[in-house]
Amino acid sequence: MLEISQLDIYYGDLQALWDISIAVEDGSIVTLVGSNGAGKSSIMKAISGQLKPKNGNIIFDNQNLNRLPPHRIVDLGICLVPEGRRLFPGMSILENLEVGASRKSARKNKNVTLSWIYEMFPLLKERASQLAGTLSGGEQQMLAIGRALMSNPKLLLIDEMSLGLSPIVVQELSRIIQEINKSRKITVLLVEQDVQLALSLSDKGYIIENGRIVGYGNSSELLCSPQVKSVYLGMEMDRTSQ
Amino acid sequence: MLVMILVPLLANLGTGIMNQLVTLFIYILLAQSWNIIGGYTGQINLGIAAFFGCSVMITHFMWVAGIPIIVSVLVASLSTIILAIIIGIPTLRLKGMYFAVGTLALAQAIQVIMQNIFNRSIQTRGDYVQAYNINWRYYLGLAIVVIVLVAVYFIRKSKLGIALVAIREDEQAAQVTGVNTFKYKVISLLISAFIAGLAGGVYAYFRLYFYYTSDIFGLTWTFSAIMAVVIGGAGTLLGPVFGSIFLVILGYIFSLTLGQANLIVFGFLFILVMLFMPQGLMGGVNLFRQWISTWSRKSHNETGENI
Amino acid sequence: MADAFQVLLIGVVVGALYGLVALGFGLIMRIMKFINIAQGSFIILGGFICYWLVTIWHFDPYLSIPIVMLAMFIVGLILYRLLFSPLLKYPQAEMRLDKSLLITFGVVWILDNLEILIWTPNSRSVIPSYGYGTINIFGASLSYTGIIGLGLAILAAAVLHIILTRTYFGKHVRAATEDAVAAGLSGVNVQRTYLISCGIAVALSGLAGTVIVTSYSVTPGGGMSWLLTAMVVVTLAGSDNMNFMIPAGIILGVIQSASTLFISPAYQQPIALIIFLIIILFRPQGLFSKRVRVH
Numbered sequence: 001m002l003e004i005s006q007l008d009i010y011y012g013d014l015q016a017l018w019d020i021s022i023a024v025e026d027g028s029i030v031t032l033v034g035s036n037g038a039g040k041s042s043i044m045k046a047i048s049g050q051l052k053p054k055n056g057n058i059i060f061d062n063q064n065l066n067r068l069p070p071h072r073i074v075d076l077g078i079c080l081v082p083e084g085r086r087l088f089p090g091m092s093i094l095e096n097l098e099v100g101a102s103r104k105s106a107r108k109n110k111n112v113t114l115s116w117i118y119e120m121f122p123l124l125k126e127r128a129s130q131l132a133g134t135l136s137g138g139e140q141q142m143l144a145i146g147r148a149l150m151s152n153p154k155l156l157l158i159d160e161m162s163l164g165l166s167p168i169v170v171q172e173l174s175r176i177i178q179e180i181n182k183s184r185k186i187t188v189l190l191v192e193q194d195v196q197l198a199l200s201l202s203d204k205g206y207i208i209e210n211g212r213i214v215g216y217g218n219s220s221e222l223l224c225s226p227q228v229k230s231v232y233l234g235m236e237m238d239r240t241s242q
Numbered sequence: 243m244l245v246m247i248l249v250p251l252l253a254n255l256g257t258g259i260m261n262q263l264v265t266l267f268i269y270i271l272l273a274q275s276w277n278i279i280g281g282y283t284g285q286i287n288l289g290i291a292a293f294f295g296c297s298v299m300i301t302h303f304m305w306v307a308g309i310p311i312i313v314s315v316l317v318a319s320l321s322t323i324i325l326a327i328i329i330g331i332p333t334l335r336l337k338g339m340y341f342a343v344g345t346l347a348l349a350q351a352i353q354v355i356m357q358n359i360f361n362r363s364i365q366t367r368g369d370y371v372q373a374y375n376i377n378w379r380y381y382l383g384l385a386i387v388v389i390v391l392v393a394v395y396f397i398r399k400s401k402l403g404i405a406l407v408a409i410r411e412d413e414q415a416a417q418v419t420g421v422n423t424f425k426y427k428v429i430s431l432l433i434s435a436f437i438a439g440l441a442g443g444v445y446a447y448f449r450l451y452f453y454y455t456s457d458i459f460g461l462t463w464t465f466s467a468i469m470a471v472v473i474g475g476a477g478t479l480l481g482p483v484f485g486s487i488f489l490v491i492l493g494y495i496f497s498l499t500l501g502q503a504n505l506i507v508f509g510f511l512f513i514l515v516m517l518f519m520p521q522g523l524m525g526g527v528n529l530f531r532q533w534i535s536t537w538s539r540k541s542h543n544e545t546g547e548n549i
Numbered sequence: 550m551a552d553a554f555q556v557l558l559i560g561v562v563v564g565a566l567y568g569l570v571a572l573g574f575g576l577i578m579r580i581m582k583f584i585n586i587a588q589g590s591f592i593i594l595g596g597f598i599c600y601w602l603v604t605i606w607h608f609d610p611y612l613s614i615p616i617v618m619l620a621m622f623i624v625g626l627i628l629y630r631l632l633f634s635p636l637l638k639y640p641q642a643e644m645r646l647d648k649s650l651l652i653t654f655g656v657v658w659i660l661d662n663l664e665i666l667i668w669t670p671n672s673r674s675v676i677p678s679y680g681y682g683t684i685n686i687f688g689a690s691l692s693y694t695g696i697i698g699l700g701l702a703i704l705a706a707a708v709l710h711i712i713l714t715r716t717y718f719g720k721h722v723r724a725a726t727e728d729a730v731a732a733g734l735s736g737v738n739v740q741r742t743y744l745i746s747c748g749i750a751v752a753l754s755g756l757a758g759t760v761i762v763t764s765y766s767v768t769p770g771g772g773m774s775w776l777l778t779a780m781v782v783v784t785l786a787g788s789d790n791m792n793f794m795i796p797a798g799i800i801l802g803v804i805q806s807a808s809t810l811f812i813s814p815a816y817q818q819p820i821a822l823i824i825f826l827i828i829i830l831f832r833p834q835g836l837f838s839k840r841v842r843v844h
Contacts, residue, residue, distance in 0.1 A: 048734055074736035086731035088724050098717075099724045102736035107717070151736050286650050332830045339584060339646055340829055343780040344822075350777055351819040358815045413643075461773065465658055468651065503666060509659035516652050517635055 001026045001187055002047070002078075002155060007056035009042050016042050017211045020056070024155070024204075029181050029188040031198040031219065034208035040191040041083055043208070044159045047189075048080040049073040060155070074103050077154035081161070083191075085144040089133025093124050096132050096143055100150030109152065117146040120176055138169035145173070149180070155187045156180075162194050170194075174201050199223045260376040264448050266490045267383030271441035272463065273470035273482035274390055279434035280468065281476035282403065283427060284410030285338055289329070289345030290467050292352045293322045293435045295459035297442025299356070311382070311447050318446075319439025326435035327428075334427040353459040365450075379448045386440050395479055397433070406430055410477070462505075469512050475524025484523045555689035556806045562695040564802020565702040566760055568795030570775050571782035572706060573753035575794055578783065580726045580746050582642040583633050583649035587656040588779060589772025591751050594660060595621050595758025596767035600673045610675050610763050611697065617759050618752040625751025629744045632656070637740075657772070664769035674766035698760040705756055706795045709749075713791065722746055774818060781825045787835020797836065 002024040009017035017039045024030045032040045045051040047058055049070035058065040065073055079100075088096050097117060101110045118125035121142045127135075132143060141161060148156060158177070162170045178201065180186050192198035199205055199219040207215040207228065215227055222228045272294060279287045297318040304314035325348070333344035397403045405426045408416040417423050445458070466489060474485025489508075496504030519525060574588045595617050602613040632652050639645050683690040713719035721742045724732040733739045761767060761775070778801070786797035804824060805817045828835070 050730065050734075069738075069740075070730075070733035071736050071738045074734070079736075080734050082731060082734060086728055086734070088727040088731065090727055091720070091723055095720055095723075099720050099732065099737065100735050102717070102721065106736070147735060284647065286647055288650075288654070329826075332826045336829055336833055337646075338643060339578075339650075340784070340833070342584070342650055343777070343784065344825065344829075346773075347777050347781070347818075347822040347825055350774060351822040354815065354818045358813070465654065468654065472651065503662075505662040506659050506666065509655045509662065512655040512658065513632065513652055516648065516655065517632075 001061060002189070003057075003059045004043070004047070005057050005059070007043070007046065007058065008054045009039075009046055009051055010054045011042075011051075015054075015211070017046075020208075020213060022206055022213070024187060024189055027181070027185050027187055028204060029177070029190065029202040031190045031192055031202035031205045032208055033192055033195045033198050033205060036193065038208045039211040040208050041159055042211075044080060044083075044157050044189075044191055047073075047078065047157060071102070074151055074153075075105075077152075078157065079148040079151045079153035079155075080157040081141075081144045081148045081159060083159040083163070085140045087132040087135075087140055087143055087147070090131065092129045092131055093135075093143055094128040096147050097124070097150050100147035103151045106151045110150070113150050113152060117149060120180075121146055137164050138166065138173075141165060141169070141173060145176070149186075153186065155189065157189050157191075159191045160193060161190070162192060162197060170197065177201065195228065196223075199228070260380055262490060262494060264376070264379045264383050264444070266486055267380075267387045268441050268445050268448070269466060269470055269486040269489060270387050270483050271383075271390060271437055271444065272467040273474070273486050274394055275434045275437035275441060276467040277471045277476060277478075277482045278394070278397075278406075278437065279430050281471055281478070281481070282398070282410060283406040283430040284413075285334070285427060285430070286342045287345045287431070287434065288342050288464055289347070289349030290434075290438050291459050291461060291463040292345070292349040293325060293438035294442045294445070294463050295352065295356070296325055297322045297439035298446045298458045301443040301446035305446065311443075315382075315386075315440060315443030315447070318443050319436045322435045322439035322442070323432050326431045330428050330431040334431065335424055349459065349461070349464065353456060356459055357456065374450070379444070382447060383444050386444060390437055390440065391479070391483070398479060402426065402429065407477070465508075465512075469508060471522075472512060473515050473522050475522030475527075478522075478524040481522055481524040488523070552810075554686075556810060557803060558686070558689050558691050558695075560803030560806030561799050562691070562699050562764075562802070563806065564799035565699045565795055566757065566764075566798070567778050567782050567802055568798025569702040569705055569753065569757045569760070570779040571786065571794045571798055572709065572791060573750040573757065574776065574779040575783045575786070575791060576709075576750040576753070577747060579791070580722060581633065581743050582645045583636065584646050584653065585628075585750070586650060586653040586776060587628070587660060587772075588750075588754050589774070589776030590657045590660040591621060591624065591754040591772070592758040592761060592775050593664065593767045593769060593772040594624070595755030596762035597664065597668060597673065597758075598755070599759040599762050600675050600767070603675045610759060614701075614756060614759050617755040621755030621758075622748040622752040624755075625748035626744060628656070628751060629747035633743070633747060634740065637743075661770045661772070668769065670769055672766040672768040672771075673762065675762050692764070694760075694764045698764050701756060701760055702795060702798075705753060706792070709753075710792060718742070718745065777818070778821055781821045781828075784825060784828055784833075785836055787837050789835070790837065793835075793837040800836070 002022070004020055004022040007017060007020040008015065009020075020043060022030070022032075022043070032043060034040055042051060046053055047065065049065065049068055049072070053066055060076060060078060063076060065076070065078075068076075088099065091099070097114060098110070101107055101113065106113065123139060124143060124146055127139075132140070135143065145158070145161075161173060165173075174197065177188060177190075181188055188202075190198060190202060199222055202219045205216060205219045205222045206213055207222070215222070215225075217225075272290065275293070276287060276290050279285050300318035300321055301311075301314045304317060305311050329344050329348045333341040405416070405421050408421060409423050409426060413423055442458075470485035470489050471482050472485070473488055474483065475481030492508075493504065496507060515522060521528070570588065570592060574585060577583050577585045577588075598617050598620055599610055599613050602608045602616060603610050608616075633649065636645055636648050636652070639648065683692045684696070713722060721732065721737045724735065724737055725739045725742050729739050732742075757775075758767065782794060782798045782801055785801060786793040801821065801824065805820050808817065808820050
């Protein structure tokens with residue numbers, strides 16, 4: 001469904017990603033893991049249209065995304081839950097969700113989608129008129145995911161879902177992601193710092209270090225591999241050496 | 243430099259050209275004034291006409307009262323600083339827009355007040371008119387321009403100059419590194435006001451009649467200053483000079499050919515420069531210099547390296 | 550007592566107009582972080598269009614409003630396309646504010662001088678057939694044009710509010726205002742939203758222009774003073790909420806009007822300046838804003 005080939009990403013004159021190639025199949029959950037600053041979010045930014053690649057291609061359902069602006073990419077069926085959530089703090093929960101349905105095809109089914117979201121996240125329904133800026137971290141993440149889902153995406157991109165959230169909330173969100181993947185056949189591409197979480201949630205995984213892919217494979221295999229263990233440990237080492 | 247001093251002494255360039263040259267000096271001063279606060283410090287001053295006009299008035303009245311011109315000019319410029327303090331202290335503490343609004347409001351307010359107090363034309367003493375010698379205006383203008391340019395050169399290199407550019411580039415970052423941005427912005431405005439005051443003083447010496455007060459307090463002066471700086475290159479030493487030369491020459495050509503429409507053409511020119519050549523003429527000069535240096539380096543090395 | 554009331558009435562009418570001008574200016578500033586100094590010149594342009602519609606084609610000035618607003622809407626679209634969208638490449642608000650300030654300054658220059666060239670520097674005004682009538686309230690008189698102007702200003706603010714809160718477009722605008730990147734990621738076409746908002750803002754200036762040409766007069770170059778007042782009103786209101794523009798305008802109008810009891814009316818501009826300085830010295834976030842801005 002999504003095919004990224006030989007992507008190079010620059011921030012100005014500084015290269016951040018080298019020769020990235022990723023394949024995401026229909027209906028799967030794929031994860032990108034790696035330490036801080038490895039470049040995972042940059043890949044998400046490229047897919048969602050915030051960054052234009054210098055070289056390489058991003059192809060989604062036979063469409064080349066390279067030059068498209070973000071809203072056109074949403075039109076095609078890809079929606080990003082951004083790192084840090086980036087909600088609209090002065091607008092209510094309901095309004096945030098409504099903006100999520102800006103895509104023309106999503107507007108028609110807005111109410112149907114809305115009731116589905118409310119079913120999944122009853123909290124959002126309860127507090128529908130509350131301002132998004134007053135929500136807690138977990139509630140915000142739920143709203144962010146809900147907002148993205150309002151666009152009826154075929155591919156959901158999630159950037160650092162677990163940051164700052166308690167394990168219980170993370171667990172709940174993971175369950176929900178798996179559920180929408182199974183029941184609605186929504187493909188998920190997930191960037192996660194929590195390697196354990198990411199690999200247990202996904203079917204396939206890519207490991208990114210210093211802007212390059214250093215490994216990939218089935219998530220279950222990766223979980224057991226010594227390389228992953230060292231990256232996992234590598235993350236801890238990086239933290240202490242900083 | 244010597245040329246500038248000697249030529250008018252030896253040759254009679256004609257009143258037309260001398261007038262243009264003195265006008266040029268005034269524009270250069272006004273442009274440098276705006277350059278200090280707008281170009282180097284990045285704070286957009288829309289009311290420079292107020293500083294200019296007040297200085298013209300004060301210089302005029304002092305001079306007409308018999309005080310020698312140089313003293314009048316200096317005193318007027320110093321009093322312009324007072325105006326700068328009044329408007330600067332409240333507005334410079336806040337985001338740039340407040341400063342822009344404040345200066346604009348000041349310029350309008352002063353124009354209104356002046357128009358009500360002096361609603362007739364302002365004339366000079368007859369004997370001054372008789373004694374008018376364009377050469378004195380020329381030399382005064384030239385001297386002040388040279389002094390100001392030298393001063394700006396030193397300011398640029400000084401701690402003050404570096405602080406101002408830092409404020410322009412990223413005020414928050416400058417604050418965080420301990421620079422008292424408010425203090426420097428105020429200093430910058432005071433210097434700017436002083437230079438504008440000098441420009442006003444020269445103008446008062448130069449033009450003996452003012453028909454309407456809006457002549458000297460009008461937005462035209464502000465626009466001309468900004469335009470000279472933008473076209474020439476903001477935040478550079480020579481940019482305002484080149485911009486003013488450009489303005490004066492073009493203005494002369496246009497006033498012959500286009501009449502009223504020349505102002506409109508300047509407006510278009512201004513917008514075009516802002517959109518497509520934001521560094522102005524100096525930017526072009528710098529690009530040219532860079533191009534030359536990379537070209538000459540390439541012809542020395544086998545492997546031309548890019549910086 | 551009747552004197553004071555008359556002053557109050559004048560202040561309210563003028564103030565509502567200030568608020569209307571501030572609405573257009575504030576819209577562009579808040580949504581796109583651009584400063585449109587040319588808003589004043591657009592008002593004058595709108596007034597002139599109305600004037601010519603009335604003079605040449607004998608429209609009723611208030612019926613000409615839709616045409617004027619449509620024309621100015623198009624002007625706004627052009628303004629955005631040509632001058633504002635190139636500035637979007639500067640993501641920081643500061644740079645955008647500064648550059649748009651300068652560029653629209655150039656627009657003022659062009660527009661004002663073009664108007665002087667084409668239409669002469671004379672003031673124009675338009676008197677509708679019922680224009681000289683006044684009604685009497687508690688001993689003070691209020692002209693018909695004044696009432697209509699007041700009504701139009703309040704109507705415009707109300708319509709704007711409805712658009713912003715009830716329509717899709719309005720929600721896109723608010724989302725783009727809060728976080729333009731996130732809005733784009735949610736599927737909002739931010740550029741198009743900006744484009745239309747700019748059109749609306751300039752159309753509002755056209756509306757203000759027709760009110761001004763009927764109640765007062767328009768003169769080429771006279772826009773600056775309206776713009777200035779608009780900026781003071783925006784500062785007074787705090788740029789948080791469009792709903793406070795008209796009230797803030799009325800407050801300014803009343804204060805200015807009240808000051809004429811003590812000093813000559815010619816000095817009203819300086820009064821606005823003084824109010825401006827006082828506000829930014831003591832309450833820079835505006836009268837109505839809840840958040841305290843950290844500087």
